[in-house]
Amino acid sequence: MPIISQALTRFFKLEAAAGLLLIASALLAFIISNSPWESWYAGFLNLPGQIRLGPLNIAKPLLLWINDFWMALFFLLVGLEIKRELMEGSLASASRWYCLARARWGHDPAGTDLHGIQLGR
Secondary structure, eight states: OOHHHHHHHHHHTTTTHHHHHHHHHHHHHHHHTSSSSHHHHHHTOOEEEEEEETEEEEEHHHHIIIIIIIIHHHHHHHHHHHHHHHHHHHOOHHHHHHHHHHHTTTOOOOHHHHHHHHHOO
């Protein structure tokens, strides 16, 4: 058991661990939804979930909880990561932003050369 625990600890220390889990989860969902277990998967997505706070009652199937809550949380975390990069990461300096903007909109000589090659000039 300690070997599995150590392996999981090493895995979750990787920067790519969250992305790998996301890809694996999406792949598993894709495989199950296109297999003989499709009816089980559809039933799983229709499981009811409910939150009650006094008179407030929010009841939705699991699929809507995923769409509403988890997707909102995902984009919140993406936004926080972008903000961190802008404030203290590799995108914190104005010169870095300027170079990225020039390359993106084709005002960089290297960028315009590549654009010309793509158009067959």
